[in-house]
Amino acid sequence: MNFVKRAGTSLGARTSRTAALLAIFLVICALLLGGFLLQAAAARQEADAQRTIGVDVTVRKEGLTPALADRLGASGLVHRYNAEVRARAAAQGFTPLTSKVPEPGGGDAAQEKAKGELAVDGVRDSGMLLPFSYGSTKLTAGRGITPQDAGRDVAVIEQRLADKNRLKVGDALQARSADGKHATRVTVVGIYQDPAQEPTMWVAPNELPGNTLYVPVDTAQKLGSGTATVSEAVFKIGSPDRAKQLHAETEQLLGKGGFDFRVNDKAYRDQVVPIQRVGTFAGLLVWVIALAGALILGLVVMLQIRERRSELGVLLAMGEKKWKLIGQHAVEVAAVALPAVALAALAGSLAGQAAGDAFLGRQDDKPVSASREPDARIAPPAVRVEAADVGKVAGIALGISLVSTVVPGIGILRLHPRSILTDTE
Incomplete structure (x- = not known):
């Protein structure tokens, strides 16, 4: 059987585990997209602040x-x-x-x-x-x-x-x-x-x-x-x-x-530096989420591989190549990642502006400092879900899928059908 088709059959047969994997990926993708949106909004607001306050x-x-x-x-x-x-x-x-x-x-x-x-x-x-x-x-x-x-x-x-x-x-x-x-x-x-x-x-x-x-x-x-x-x-x-x-x-x-x-530069320090800190925090957030997501999904896939040792042993005994077994797991995880990216993009378009306001704040609600021009107010942060941001999230998600399946899958390369089928663990 084609390993891609087999991956689809496996996902359909394990609906509860597929749903759990989708939920994990949705959280990771939503946080990644939030980080990118916050970073882009902070950059736009910083550029606007430099023009208006400077x-x-x-x-x-x-x-x-x-x-x-x-x-x-x-x-x-x-x-x-x-x-x-x-x-x-x-x-x-x-x-x-x-x-x-x-x-x-x-x-x-x-x-x-x-x-x-x-x-x-x-x-x-x-x-x-x-x-x-x-x-x-x-x-x-x-x-x-x-x-x-x-x-x-x-x-x-x-x-x-x-x-x-x-x-x-x-x-x-x-x-x-x-x-x-x-x-x-x-x-x-x-x-x-x-x-x-x-x-x-x-x-x-x-x-x-x-x-x-x-x-x-x-x-x-x-x-x-x-x-x-x-x-x-x-x-x-x-x-x-x-x-x-x-x-x-x-x-x-x-x-x-x-x-x-x-x-x-007092007005600049009071108004622009906090925006720069938010942008730096958002960039750091993306890296932390990407690393944490790879670790979490790697552990999940590792547990799934251990639970499916018998299935792997039978497939190896039937002459299936080891790289196809790893490829099957990679396809299963990637197939869950793509819908999660789409759902995260939808959530970002609905809640992105509220999140941006919470982190960057609406400048109109802030008191004007003594050295700041009252008419030089920073425009509210514009949080927009753009194709480039979704593309970056999709790329990272697929990268996480690959890392989280290839690294645990290294153990499959060292297995033999007899050792798997005779293992009672």
């Missing part, structure tokens, strides 16, 4: 220009960056806010006023500014400044300034450089609300929170008479180990020394 590197240097900041921001290590240029400007055609406290006497106040009533903050990406990213300063209308605004004369103004001048998104206002030589017409694209209250003592108009305009870097340079430089540039990179590479690129661009290079 590590902030702040570079300061006297004389740092927007062009140099752009060159550093073009590095493949940088996901997102913001360069900040500060200037002062005078209002033209609209009325800036003034302090409600009487102005003290003397010439200093008049001189400060002459330098420009407006504080102009030129940015590349206003979403990376701490007040906006932390949520203390919120947009009430329109949008913020984005990299796509480069070369455009647009502005985001404070709610109090908008209310006083009845300005809304889409309106235009004109600002003049402090030296009076340049006038720039900007379009309001957003209105924000700064929670800071007005000082209780007199301050120059440009120091009032409502008189700050956020504009693109090019616009700030024009209002600053073209001489404004970058006060600081913040670069978001994927992980702390890339900070050294960025530092080397900064030295190559700006020269050794003479610049301040600060790395803030």
Whole structure:
């Protein structure tokens, strides 16, 4: 009889043992698939966390220009960056806010006023500014400044300034450089609300929170008479180990020394490192389950071989080759492994997401750390049963089947029909 056909007959005749073997294999395959799904979900969530949270590197240097900041921001290590240029400007055609406290006497106040009533903050990406990213300063209308605004004369103004001048998104206002030589017409694209209250003592108009305009870097340079430089540039990179590479690129661009290079990776450590640990745990889990599964099934097959010594002796006496006897056991175990893989894939598609949430957790339910951007939340882990994962589980399952039958089957190669049939054990 063909040993493959004989394996099918044997499985049908021993339904209880076949069911037990199927249950063992189902548990092994389900755990293996769970490990692969958890590993893949952790990798996807880690990649998402590196993009959204990442590590902030702040570079300061006297004389740092927007062009140099752009060159550093073009590095493949940088996901997102913001360069900040500060200037002062005078209002033209609209009325800036003034302090409600009487102005003290003397010439200093008049001189400060002459330098420009407006504080102009030129940015590349206003979403990376701490007040906006932390949520203390919120947009009430329109949008913020984005990299796509480069070369455009647009502005985001404070709610109090908008209310006083009845300005809304889409309106235009004109600002003049402090030296009076340049006038720039900007379009309001957003209105924000700064929670800071007005000082209780007199301050120059440009120091009032409502008189700050956020504009693109090019616009700030024009209002600053073209001489404004970058006060600081913040670069978001994927992980702390890339900070050294960025530092080397900064030295190559700006020269050794003479610049301040600060790395803030607390949010990364708080949020990404635990995800990496889950991924490592999942990889270790796969190896442990594979080894344990091979041992358990090896013991089960060994016990079955001992119980079926008489059957083996009869087959050997009939001239059956020993390798076919081992092949029969391998086919029996493999025939049970494949349905177990299919059932495990079904269970993974139904319960995988819940398991992923339990291990990786939903970030929306976690408190935001002091150094973490509230709007940079990690997306919930996406746990998907993919063909590649099922294929890996099937491959390991078949490997376990082969190991668990070949190793105990070595004993069959040393047996003789007479010794098996005359053995009373």
